[in-house]
Amino acid sequence: MNNWFKFVCFTLLAIFNAKINAQDKIIVGEKESVFSKILNENREIWIHLPKTYNDNSINPAKYPVIYLLDGEINFEYYAGMTDFLSKPPYADIPECIVVGIKNTERTRDLTPTKSQKKSPVNPNITLFSDSGGSENFTKFIQEELKPFIHKKYRAQDYSVLVGHSFGGLFAIHTFLTHPEAFNAYVANDPSLWWDNKVLISKTKDYLEKNKKFPAKKSLYVTQADNEEQQKNWDSDMTQAIDEFRTIVEKNGTLNYKHRFFEGEVHGTVSYPGNYEALKFVFKGFRTNIKEFAKNPGLLEEEYKRFSDTVGAEFIPSEPYLNVIIKFMKSNGFKESETYFMNVKNKLYPKTK
Known part of the structure; x- marks a missing residue:
């Protein structure tokens, strides 16, 4: 009984370690x-x-x-x-x-x-x-x-x-x-x-x-x-x-x-x-995130300019808009924060 208990514990430990190691992999x-x-x-x-x-x-x-x-x-x-x-x-x-x-x-x-x-x-x-x-x-x-x-x-x-x-x-x-x-x-x-x-x-x-x-x-x-x-x-x-x-x-x-x-x-x-x-x-x-505090509309202007140059539509990604919003909030640019929240909601509307 004692040996069986040790075997079960060893097996569970091996499985646990395997899962930990799998989670540690960089794919x-x-x-x-x-x-x-x-x-x-x-x-x-x-x-x-x-x-x-x-x-x-x-x-x-x-x-x-x-x-x-x-x-x-x-x-x-x-x-x-x-x-x-x-x-x-x-x-x-x-x-x-x-x-x-x-x-x-x-x-x-x-x-x-x-x-x-x-x-x-x-x-x-x-x-x-x-x-x-x-x-x-x-x-x-x-x-x-x-x-x-x-x-x-x-x-x-x-x-x-x-x-x-x-x-x-x-x-x-x-x-x-x-x-x-x-x-x-x-x-x-x-x-x-x-x-x-x-x-x-x-x-x-x-x-x-x-x-x-x-x-x-x-x-x-x-x-x-x-x-x-x-x-x-x-x-x-x-x-x-x-x-x-x-x-x-x-x-x-x-x-x-x-x-x-x-x-x-x-x-x-x-x-x-x-x-x-x-x-x-x-x-x-x-784009230069610091310039958007003074001129929020510059973001969309620059993406439109880039899209016209390469012949394909590019828009600001949602993660980048999150970074911009966080920057505006942490630096006290309330109006710019609101502007970019509206841009985000327009480009990436929330779904239920």
Whole structure:
């Protein structure tokens, strides 16, 4: 009897500790599986939801979606980066859903044309023989992945595509061939050398046909310090990015930024690049809470201005309005407090 009592106590203690440990875990995201008829395979997707997503004290809201290529490499740090940059009261970006797309056949999915490049060691071997499937991959994202995300999660109709290397090549190719697919594109050290710089030709063809880039779209391109760090680096990478930059900047109709990162090589540039890209894509989103005490109407004016710039509607989030109301109350700005309470009740009416 004594041993049985000890066993029961030990079991209950183990269960209790397991629950405590489970509660102590910090969860970055969740995994989903999407079967693609287009690609004829299951695709693993990693989802990071904003911290307020499941907050029952506020009204359910919709969030912009960032589609992150090479998810298995970039997801963990990128999720934390979006949480950090969206933290009120001085958020640089809105809270976002991050969708990390894990690779299966990376070269196939991210390259726009079939490689004809022969191995310098054995001319009978074609390098990147599985290349040229980016059109199908774009179709998968547009016709299968996006509908899945919008059906299962509260996704806003504003999206960003983020890629590095071949992923950057894919982002620029998608921008040129399907500019309507995303609102903003980020290409970190893109492999624009691909197939004798085929995307340089496509960029020239696009402008010759359309005269200018589409309105209210953003493109952010980073360039690593490859030649400085590695003297033997093939300069095709650098030359192609520079050539693309010259064409885009000469046209001058696109919300475009090129950033050279001194001291960052091809494998490291995406981390600082993604941080700066988020601030560029959402430039104008940050507001100054202290100015609202004197001019409460400025909040709605600035959100309208930002919405007009990016071509999508953004409104102050309920958590941010709560922060503003608390600030006004603690600093004795009664009229401003009342004003923002009315704004909150208008945007987020209480439901019974």
